[in-house]
Amino acid sequence: MKMTNTKKELLAIADSCVKCGICAPHCPTYTHTQNENESPRGRIALIQAWAGGQLNMTDNLLEHIDSCLLCRACEKACPAVVPYAKLIDDFRAEMHGEQSTPLSVRLVKTFAENKRVQRWAKSGLKFYQQNNLQKTVRFLRLPNLLGLGELERLVPNYQDTQPLQNYYPATNEIKGDVGLFVGCMGELFDFETVNAAITVLTHVGFNVYLPETQTCCGAIALHEGDSETAQTLAKQNQTAFANENLQAIITIASGCGGTLKDYAPKVVDISHFLSQFELDLKPLTTNIRVHSPCTLKNVLKTDKSVLKLLKQIPDANISSLPETTQCCGAAGSYSLRHDKMAQTLLNELLETSLEKPADYLVSSNIGCALHIAAGLRERGENITVVHPIVLLAKQLAN
């Protein structure tokens, strides 16, 4: 039987795994299921056997691969430097269209890729929440009946937003120009962070550019195996941020940063970028716990910069969640497809977070922040989940 190029490429990556199993204890799905098929090594072996013609494609096989969070903890731990994420992305692209996509995932993907839909969603969300419709809909359990329960629980309270400008000049001595990547969620679900990022960057001395043609980073399309759409979005962002004068392309969601980094140079997470500057900040007597999203820890690898930056706030009591803390379960569209595993991981993370007193839980990724905030809300915990940059912006001393 003739082997396709894709299968040859998948085999070449899978063959670089020496099956040592060092990655296994780092894998959240393996930790919880103790099933080798739900471990990095097991998933690699399954793809290897399928690409090599020893295994037929079955729903079961697809499900084992699909249950991977793509948190990339295994990749970070792997001594053989197996490019695990590329293997899964390529496999998903090859399987695109073989699996049904839940309505909630289709809605999120459409929202992410279409600015007109984002504008409709903004008016829709306002109407939904400000006319008591949400309470009624939740009471009737309509989202659950439509298979949208998981998506609906993530939706934060509507915030009035101002239209974003394409350019914000530095408000202090000029240090240079930067681009700001807002992503598909920023304007509607995380305007506070977008605003804070502009405030702090201009305060530090940067002219901030927000190219109007920037679009979704493509992470959701990639997760869904839609490599064609992901490539189109990548090209659009490359063109949008082509200005050579930009010193950096700043991201405020590490999930976007992890994807952008693969196709755009100069991508840097905002906390890492700002941690090189000394800021004049007002004291804040409060307890802050720091959550490090997988994309910041395992892909951008700049999670320590958040701590370094926040420690500049006088009087704040800052503590990171333990190094061993695993993925929160949000993982792009993962929680919409695998709600049970996502909930298990979330519960575990919340237990760890609540071990020490916290007024704020900071997270550098909007997807994780919404997932964690929903969990805290459901438990009746009065902890504010914010992006670190929001706290920083509030403490700026003139």
Ligand code: SF4
């Ligand atoms: S992915 Fe890396 S760590 Fe895991 S079994 Fe293969 S070689 Fe070992």
Ligand code: SF4
């Ligand atoms: S990416 Fe995460 S969930 Fe997937 S195999 Fe690796 S450690 Fe496990």
